[in-house]
Amino acid sequence: MIRSVVRGTGAALPRRIMKNADFEGMVETSDEWIAQRTGIRQRHIAGDDETTASLGEAAARAALANAGLTPADIDLVVLATSTPNNTFPATAVDIQNRLGMHHGFAFDLQAVCSGFVYAVATADLYIRGGLAKRVLVIGSETFSRILDWSDRSTCVLFGDGAGAVVVEAGEGTGAIADRGVLAASLRSDGTHKDKLFVDGGPSTTGTVGHLRMEGREVFKHAVGMITDVIEATFAQAGITADDLDWFVPHQANKRIIDASAKKLGIAEQKVVVTVDLHGNTSAASVPLALSVAVADGRIKKGDLVLLEAMGGGFTWGAVLVRW
Ligand code: ACO
Secondary structure (H helix, E strand, O other): OEEEEEEEEEEEOOOEEEEHHHHEOOEOOOHHHHHHHHOOOEEEEOOOOOOHHHHHHHHHHHHHHHHOOOHHHOOEEEEEOOOOOOOOOOHHHHHHHHOOOOOOEEEEEOOHHHHHHHHHHHHHHHHHOOOOOEEEEEEEEEHHHHOOOOOHHHHOOEOEEEEEEEEEEEEOOOOOOOOEEEEEEEEEOHHHOOOEEEOOOOOOOOOOOOEEEOHHHHHHHHHHHHHHHHHHHHHHHOOOHHHOOEEEEOOOOHHHHHHHHHHHOOOHHHEOOOHHHHOEOHHHHHHHHHHHHHHOOOOOOOOEEEEEEEEOOOEEEEEEEEO
16 A cells, blocks of 8 residues: 655754743743743744745755755645745745746645644645655744734744655555554634634735734643544554654643643653744644654654644644654
């Protein structure tokens, strides 16, 4: 059977680092409050010349180099983002052009913080369905552009960045020992749409809008939703938490990550955490964390890796991959 195998990873971060202490004087907050409640210590913020497309392009080039491939080898670009360069065309098409690709196809996928997990599951289906052989799956965001910088309850939480993977068709036997995407579960529930949203858009206000969040409400639902979708993925694959080598969760809040891992019985040393360095980069958070753990040698060929995310909508999902 066809399996969608990860061949390379890459990342890109804006030049400017903003530390927690840099918010003191801007809004009523402190390094201590932010670090204690979220685990965040710093985030990267895009400059005027850095956009979702430019960061996505840089992450894509890094993933291609890591895979030993060139843009000519790719036939599909899927970009997970909620902060596109323009309402249309899709920023994925912009990145395709920046890469010098005039073949294949490209589109954006919008599932907020769950975008990258949705995009990996989508790329897997395109590959197994025969529509693509090699896919660049990118998560790229510039949330700094949709933050209300006077709202301390949201502006301290988010950061900008991009991560990417190259996924290609490979041969498998159908067994759990196969390399590639082994199982996926995706969920959404629009009854929660007003708990985390942007208060603008082309069809309503005609403006871009700002991020609004009932943080406590999101927190209340997060752990239950995350653990449910992961248990469904474990059941699909016939594995338990003990079989995992690495858990790469969405990097929104260290307390949510710790509580989810504890409830699932995933050992602390198997959890990849980068929220301290990047803040919440929405659809970029999982591929950024992945590329850090691949680059530092933690995630190796043959490892069983669980990706998970939850975000606005609500949307949530998990993907199990043999590296
Ligand atoms: N600095 C200092 N105080 C603050 C700050 C701040 N930056 N922000 C809020 N506070 C205050 C509040 O006003 C409140 O004060 P009050 O008690 O006088 O009303 C107090 O701190 C406690 O506020 P809570 O909201 O209860 O704090 P909580 O412990 O819940 O932490 C947080 C807030 C970090 C936002 C948390 O709720 C959270 O992480 N929620 C989930 C966010 C998330 O995971 N999002 C993921 C999806 S993101 C996406 O999809 C785009």
